[in-house]
Amino acid sequence: MIDFELPEFIKNQNQLIQMVAEQAMRPYSRDLDEHEHERPQAFVEMTWPFAQQMVKRDLKGLEIALNGRTGQNGNGAAKSAPTKPNYAILSLIMMIEQLSWGDAGQYLCLPHPMLGGAAIQSAGTPEQQIRFFKRFTEGEPKWGAMAITEAGAGSDNSSMRTTAVLDPDSNEWILNGEKIFITSGGLALEESDGVCVVWATVDPKAGRAGIKSFVVEGHTPGVTIAKAEHKLGIRASDTVTLHFDNARIPYENLLGSAEVRQKGAGTKGFKGAMKTFDSSRPAVAASAMGIARAALEFTQEKLAEEGIAVDYTKGTHELTAVERDLMEMEARHKGAWLLTLRAAAQMAHGQSNRLEASMCKFRAGEAVTWITQKAVELLGPMGYSREWLVEKWMRDAKINDIYEGTRQINQLIVARAILEYTRRELK
Numbered sequence: 001m002i003d004f005e006l007p008e009f010i011k012n013q014n015q016l017i018q019m020v021a022e023q024a025m026r027p028y029s030r031d032l033d034e035h036e037h038e039r040p041q042a043f044v045e046m047t048w049p050f051a052q053q054m055v056k057r058d059l060k061g062l063e064i065a066l067n068g069r070t071g072q073n074g075n076g077a078a079k080s081a082p083t084k085p086n087y088a089i090l091s092l093i094m095m096i097e098q099l100s101w102g103d104a105g106q107y108l109c110l111p112h113p114m115l116g117g118a119a120i121q122s123a124g125t126p127e128q129q130i131r132f133f134k135r136f137t138e139g140e141p142k143w144g145a146m147a148i149t150e151a152g153a154g155s156d157n158s159s160m161r162t163t164a165v166l167d168p169d170s171n172e173w174i175l176n177g178e179k180i181f182i183t184s185g186g187l188a189l190e191e192s193d194g195v196c197v198v199w200a201t202v203d204p205k206a207g208r209a210g211i212k213s214f215v216v217e218g219h220t221p222g223v224t225i226a227k228a229e230h231k232l233g234i235r236a237s238d239t240v241t242l243h244f245d246n247a248r249i250p251y252e253n254l255l256g257s258a259e260v261r262q263k264g265a266g267t268k269g270f271k272g273a274m275k276t277f278d279s280s281r282p283a284v285a286a287s288a289m290g291i292a293r294a295a296l297e298f299t300q301e302k303l304a305e306e307g308i309a310v311d312y313t314k315g316t317h318e319l320t321a322v323e324r325d326l327m328e329m330e331a332r333h334k335g336a337w338l339l340t341l342r343a344a345a346q347m348a349h350g351q352s353n354r355l356e357a358s359m360c361k362f363r364a365g366e367a368v369t370w371i372t373q374k375a376v377e378l379l380g381p382m383g384y385s386r387e388w389l390v391e392k393w394m395r396d397a398k399i400n401d402i403y404e405g406t407r408q409i410n411q412l413i414v415a416r417a418i419l420e421y422t423r424r425e426l427k
């Protein structure tokens with residue numbers, strides 16, 4: 001049974017994050033939205049010490065696991081499920097929700113390994129995790145990113161064209177290609193000594209089996225920021241095109257094994273990298289839920305000022321249209337949030353959550369899109385005005401339907417899992 005009682009340290013963390021969201025995020029929301037490509041300085045300064053602590057906590061866990069490890073699989077991850085739940089996962093999900101309540105675009109600028117860290121955790125050995133995470137505990141703020149998407153290789157990322165070729169003389173990988181729409185790509189690689197996990201093929205003829213992930217470190221020669229995107233929403237977030245022109249990557253920055261298995265013998269490398277989505281999708285869902293809660297609470301507050309609030313004791317036939325809409329907003333929010341918590345709880349208990357990760361991601365993306373549009377609608381012209389943040393939340397919401405697998409792709413994954421169809425049988 002899933003226990004809904006939060007441990008004390010998460011309750012304390014929630015208070016701290018609430019303060020960050022209210023004091024270092026909301027007051028800058030409009031300004032950062034209107035000045036795209038400016039960095040959320042106050043947020044970064046306030047959160048860097050806290051983010052460092054989070055990574056230190058993860059490192060401590062890794063070192064304990066490494067010293068006392070017993071059975072290992074090929075990637076170095078422990079074979080057996082943890083006996084105690086990993087509350088760090090739940091605390092991260094709660095934090096993402098709260099920071100996104102503050103401002104989703106700024107949250108994405110958290111100086112933390114973020115999506116890059118999820119990829120390193122999924123595909124890297126414990127030694128690699130320790131090596132790459134350590135830099136996030138010292139010095140100036142640093143960022144992590146992950147680059148999969150290419151022009152023509154988004155939903156179907158197995159057709160990616162970025163290549164990694166091993167130079168036998170220097171024992172380095174040479175990366176060539178272009179990745180588009182990479183969150184925090186500029187922050188990770190140009191503005192800090194961060195890391196970006198880049199997916200590339202070591203053997204284009206091998207299809208999925210040839211795809212491997214590589215950790216590219218900040219300021220690597222041959223890596224350039226070709227373009228910074230102008231976006232509909234999450235405009236405080238850094239979204240860039242990365243260009244790799246003979247970028248040399250140390251051999252040991254390959255995550256997992258370099259072995260390319262023959263067709264029909266499994267695609268371990270690609271599957272290992274896909275595992276990233278099991279943790280990143282609940283994280284995206286949590287972010288969606290933060291925006292949804294912001295819109296819902298604000299709408300309830302403004303309507304209450306006009307004397308409009310849901311009377312839960314009324315029969316369905318007695319409810320006004322506005323009351324019905326408010327109840328529908330609450331229901332969609334709660335449903336998607338519970339799915340998100342379930343996927344996170346499964347992770348915390350070391351259980352497989354592939355189906356639930358996709359389920360919560362598409363439900364949360366759908367819910368936040370609908371809820372924020374409803375908020376704009378219910379608040380009339382002021383909902384549409386830039387005086388309030390509701391119209392911004394509506395724009396910020398939509399990305400949750402797009403990245404980490406679009407709504408349609410996650411629905412496909414859910415359908416395949418429930419109906420027991422293969423990728424080939426249900427496209």
Ligand SMILES: Cc1cc2nc3c(=O)[nH]c(=O)nc-3n(C[C@H](O)[C@H](O)[C@H](O)COP(=O)(O)OP(=O)(O)OC[C@H]3O[C@@H](n4cnc5c(N)ncnc54)[C@H](O)[C@@H]3O)c2cc1C
Binds near residue numbers: 404408
């Ligand atoms: C702001 C932003 C930040 C991003 N950050 C990152 C990042 O950090 N790293 C990264 O690697 N990528 C990132 N992305 C890229 C994002 O993950 C992709 O845009 C997304 O996966 C969709 O891929 P695509 O753009 O190629 O769309 P396409 O795959 O071309 O899809 C277009 C449309 O067709 C639909 N579609 C495609 N295939 C099917 C199918 N089989 N059945 C039904 N419908 C289908 C899709 O759902 C979508 O509606 C980001 C994108 C944005 C906009």
